[in-house]
Amino acid sequence: MNTKKNFAVLGSAAAAMMLALSACGGGAGSAGGDSQTLRLALNQTETHPSYVALDNMGQNLDKNTEGKLSVDVHANETLGKQKEVIQLVSDGTVEMAVVSGTQLENLNPDFQVFNLPGVFDSVEHQMSVLADESTVSDLYASLEERNITVLGGLTQGTRSIYNSNGPINKPQDLAGMKIRVQESDVQMKMIELMGGAPTPMAFGEVYTAMQSGVIDGAENNEISYLTQKHNEVAKFFSTTNHLVGLDYVVINTDVYEAMSEDVRTALREQWAAAVEEHTALWLKQTDEAHAQLETNGTKFNDVDEQAFDAALEPLIKQYVDTEVEQRIYDAARAAAK
């Protein structure tokens, strides 16, 4: 593919250098002879569905390619925060990563559409939209000029607001409350409209920030709330269910294109299997997390969904404002049951 701009060539040189360096060190990310181990950066724990599904993907790849390709998942933000990691994948320092859609909207605003409340009704709906190549292929390909290939998406499930002060029922209850958001325009505006004061911050900093009172709360799914132990420092979980979030698995384009065709096909096949496993795990682990959290003292409460829906309405108009965005939005909504 020759659609990349010049800076991607620099990326390619950097990637080659890094691969050579890590091969010398014999570490992960190494390309030695016919075998290659790709490092995949993840900001979740080893118990999170993304770790489990992608770790299995790596092992299956190793088997199916007779050791030509494997993937090592590095959990807990050890390779960097998502905002940095996306840059590292672009320049080839790290080969693969899981990044939230909120990071990709900073590279191409068209990704904002999938980060909006009201676009996906459920995990199943979200996955059916992503499975339709005609909806996502141009969007995904748009990052190749930055040397980033999007393999596809993994659900973040339904996100809700939690905090340490008390239950939230309506937007007015969030007045004056500092709520952590991902580093994204859509997320900032979203929390403002929901009534809170948005504070952007990396995922790994949220626990300490809540513990020390720098922020009052955050928004996420039950699985991350539990695996990150946020329940220890914010026990009120108000099921705003304001959006179904989306992560993407990205790979450095030079690394991807340098693979032999059979290895690339194996990667595609194992990726498809990983998405399936992830979605099934997601639904199961969400139920389990909910039950465990209830036992451990989290106070769940329902909210006035209509009041939040009404507050959030202007968001769609603001962020779906080009022909391309409208096309993506319409395709997503048309797939809703």
Ligand code: GCU
């Ligand atoms: C979810 C998502 C992560 C993201 C995190 C966040 O857990 O899976 O990719 O980083 O939310 O709120 O930052």
